[in-house]
Amino acid sequence: MSDLCVNRQMLLDLASQARLMVNPPGQIPPGALSGERASRQQGRGLNFDSLRRYQPGDDIRMIDWQTTARLRTPWVRQYNEERERPVFLLVDQRLDMHFATRGQTKASAAAKTAALLAWRSHHDGDRLGSLVFNDTTLALHPCRAPRSTLPALLDDLTHYNQRLAQQYPLEPERTQTLSQALQRALSAIPRGAWVAILSDFHDLNAPAxxxxxxxxxxxxxxxxxxxxxxxxxLPRSGTLAACYGGRSASVTLTSALSADIRQHIIGRLARQQQQLNQxxxxVNHLTVTQDLLRQLQKGL
Known part of the structure; x- marks a missing residue:
């Protein structure tokens, strides 16, 4: 099938590639896709477990002073360190994502990247949730065991991506914003989850x-x-042609115009990154004309 849209088999075939993702530092937070683990140990974990008598070598910071004073002998607090981090994917499949100058569109690249992250979550046994949205509708799945949510997510990615290609170039009567999608997703995202948002962030406005x-x-x-x-x-000179909805146009490039276009896009990406970093x-920039898995492995 054309790179203009994905199909379900294409997303299923990414299962083996997802095993090659090594979660390099700086790309995916430590433990974000590590599966559900609970280790019984002393420490400043998230969940209090029990009290027991102090033993030589115990960390004195773990002494429960109220219990110690009441029983007149040292007692320490024990915790179950919560290491589960559910994974939630929010995937943009709006008309603005249906763009490409060569190879795959931004929408197709987002769908494939989401599938890679979902398969990695599946391999690690993490709970998985998702929201896939276009200009008018969305599909929402709360975080659950990946054996139930992964097939639904792959169906959503396939349906929304192919629907986008079929509807192009018809403009929707209304456009669902990134902030509206985030608002719908909030109630389905558990505290402590790792959330991956895949979009071009063209409407990263104040509400978002x-x-x-x-x-x-x-x-x-x-x-x-x-x-x-x-x-x-962009070449320094020549003709740049574009087509949309059966209409075409061309622009004669000059060295100055090419430089202006380049600086405009570089500046927009830099402003987006600054806003998100703040x-x-x-922020992980993914170039749709390059190998997605290799970029994820490099931690771009």
């Missing part, structure tokens, strides 16, 4: 930033910014 700030206080958030690298490949969100 406010919702991301709220989400960041509860979860670890990574932004996967999909972009086409046309601006890095919210405490890690």
């Amino acid at each position: 930033q406010a919702l991301l700030a709220h989400l960041r206080r509860r979860c670890e958030v990574s932004a996967f910014v999909l972009f086409d690298d046309l601006h890095l490949r 919210l405490g969100i890690r």
Whole structure:
């Protein structure tokens, strides 16, 4: 099938590639895809478990002073360190994502990246949730065991991506914003989850930033910014042709115009990254014309 859209078999075939993802530092937070683990140990874990008598070598910071005073002998607190981090994927399949200068569209690249992350979550036994949205509708699945949510997510990615290709170039009567999608997702995202947002973030406005700030206080958030690298490949002179909805246009490039286009896009990506970084969100730029798995392995 054309790179303009994905199919379910294509997403199923990514299962083996997902095993090659090594979660390099800086790309996926430690433990984000590590599965559900609970280790009984002393320490400042998340969940209090029980009290027991102090033993030589115990960390004195774990002494429960109220119990110690009441029983007149040292007692320490024990914790179950909660290491589970559910995975939630928010995937943009709006018309603005249906763009490519060569190879696959931003929407197709987002669908494939989401499938890779979902398969990695499945291999590690993590709970998985998702929200896939286009300009008018969305499909939402709360975090559950991946054996139930992964097939549904692959169906959603296939349906929304193919529907986008079929509807192009018809403009929707209304456009669902990133902030509206985030608002719908909030109630389905458990505290402490790792949230991956796959979009071009073209409408990263004040409402969206406010919702991301709220989400960041509860979860670890990574932004996967999909972009086409046309601006890095523009010739200094020549003709640039574009088509949309059966209409075509061309622009005569000059050295100055190519430089202006390049700087405009570089500046927009830099502003996006600065805004997201200020919210405490890690930014991963993914070039749709390059191998996605290799970029994930490098931690881009």
